[in-house]
Amino acid sequence: MSEDVIRTDAVIVGAGPIGLFAVFELGLVDIKAHVIDILDRPGGQCAELYPEKPIYDIPGLTVVTGQELTDKLMDQIKPFGAEFHFNQRVETLERLDGRFRVTTDLGITLECKVLVIAAGGGSFTPKRPPLPGIETYEGKSVFYSVRKVEQLRGRDVLIVGGGDSALDWTLNLQPVAKSLTLLHRRAEFRAAPASVQKMLALVESGDITFKLGQVTELHGERGELCSVTVKGPDGATFEQPAEIMMPFFGLTMKLGPVADWGLNLHENLIPVDTEKFETSEKGVFAIGDINTYPGKLKLILSGFHEAALMAQQAHKYVYPDKKLIFQYTTSSSSLQKKLGVK
Amino acid sequence: MTVMEAAVKHSIPGIAAECGGACACATCHVYVDEAWREATGNPEQMEEDMLDFAFDVRSESRLSCQIKVTDALDGLVVRIPEKQT
Numbered sequence: 267m268s269e270d271v272i273r274t275d276a277v278i279v280g281a282g283p284i285g286l287f288a289v290f291e292l293g294l295v296d297i298k299a300h301v302i303d304i305l306d307r308p309g310g311q312c313a314e315l316y317p318e319k320p321i322y323d324i325p326g327l328t329v330v331t332g333q334e335l336t337d338k339l340m341d342q343i344k345p346f347g348a349e350f351h352f353n354q355r356v357e358t359l360e361r362l363d364g365r366f367r368v369t370t371d372l373g374i375t376l377e378c379k380v381l382v383i384a385a386g387g388g389s390f391t392p393k394r395p396p397l398p399g400i401e402t403y404e405g406k407s408v409f410y411s412v413r414k415v416e417q418l419r420g421r422d423v424l425i426v427g428g429g430d431s432a433l434d435w436t437l438n439l440q441p442v443a444k445s446l447t448l449l450h451r452r453a454e455f456r457a458a459p460a461s462v463q464k465m466l467a468l469v470e471s472g473d474i475t476f477k478l479g480q481v482t483e484l485h486g487e488r489g490e491l492c493s494v495t496v497k498g499p500d501g502a503t504f505e506q507p508a509e510i511m512m513p514f515f516g517l518t519m520k521l522g523p524v525a526d527w528g529l530n531l532h533e534n535l536i537p538v539d540t541e542k543f544e545t546s547e548k549g550v551f552a553i554g555d556i557n558t559y560p561g562k563l564k565l566i567l568s569g570f571h572e573a574a575l576m577a578q579q580a581h582k583y584v585y586p587d588k589k590l591i592f593q594y595t596t597s598s599s600s601l602q603k604k605l606g607v608k
Numbered sequence: 609m610t611v612m613e614a615a616v617k618h619s620i621p622g623i624a625a626e627c628g629g630a631c632a633c634a635t636c637h638v639y640v641d642e643a644w645r646e647a648t649g650n651p652e653q654m655e656e657d658m659l660d661f662a663f664d665v666r667s668e669s670r671l672s673c674q675i676k677v678t679d680a681l682d683g684l685v686v687r688i689p690e691k692q693t
């Protein structure tokens with residue numbers, strides 16, 4: 267937790283393609299930005315859902331993968347030196363006199379003149395298995411991540427899943443857990459081969475146990491788990507003792523705290539005007555998939571356009587005394603200077 | 609056209625299809641009726657991997673974004689799990 271407040275012109279919520287391009291458009295009009303994202307890397311859905319999938323409707327690029335587009339955008343915005351804050355989610359938005367203060371779940375506080383919400387479909391959050399009563403165990407016995415592995419020292423841990431998260435947590439927690447069982451629906455793992463090798467070696471040496479099956483019920487009291495019912499591949503069920511369960515079933519998008527920021531919402535989207543892409547609150551913009559307006563299309567190219575127009579209005583808030591003269595990057599030496607090409 | 613696309617196009621509830629058909633989210637999970645198992649075939653490796661992110665996976669589980677609708681599937685019956693996400 268840091269007491270220091272970061273002061274900047276703009277805070278962009280979301281490091282997907284639109285949040286990244288917003289850095290570019292703001293940068294061209296001399297607005298410095300900090301970007302916050304829940305994921306551990308830029309790209310948003312492009313990085314999480316489509317890193318290797320082709321996108322065919324980015325103007326000028328016949329085909330580009332989600333990861334390639336992300337990499338190209340990161341390269342394109344480099345001259346503007348945006349600062350990134352990954353692995354965290356903006357929790358609260360406060361209004362100060364002519365400024366906004368946002369605080370993340372890691373305790374970072376930023377103050378800005380304009381806030382740009384480019385949060386796409388919301389923040390990626392771990393999927394909650396549809397097990398009756400699981401909510402009552404969350405935070406006590408059921409975790410989707412833990413900040414410190416020490417928290418689970420000496421506990422009987424059950425990890426469910428076969429991807430990278432499940433395997434990484436298996437390897438990280440094995441040294442501290444009293445016992446560790448990995449449960450997965452099949453004997454194949456989509457995790458990185460190196461992690462699978464390490465995990466299998468731990469099974470071989472008897473340091474962890476691997477079982478096949480799927481959890482169907484949780485048993486315990488007052489949020490304290492004691493066992494789970496597992497359905498094995500043959501359909502028969504068995505009881506698996508566990509004090510701690512960590513299920514890994516991928517991520518899903520949830521609007522999250524944005525809903526509590528006091529902005530007008532329409533079906534979990536933020537209505538904006540189509541001139542400035544400003545929300546119901548002056549100085550707070552919403553661009554990309556998270557906004558809505560008549561005729562809205564959830565396309566990356568639409569978000570790029572929205573970012574450009576947003577930046578024009580943002581300039582008025584950040585530099586109220588300066589008149590913005592429209593310029594082209596092709597011919598303007600001052601823009602080219604900002605881009606570092608002149 | 610895939611089974612997922614057909615479902616979404618006709619506003620059939622229970623198919624979330626968060627990733628829009630990229631085989632990247634497992635929120636279009638369906639159970640293929642026994643009589644249609646052979647006609648729909650088996651999941652490929654990528655789909656099988658993604659099924660790890662679905663719940664209550666059974667031998668008849670498929671991701672509906674990976675089942676292409678053909679004439680041979682006229683009358684196809686699939687069931688939707690209790691929860692997708």
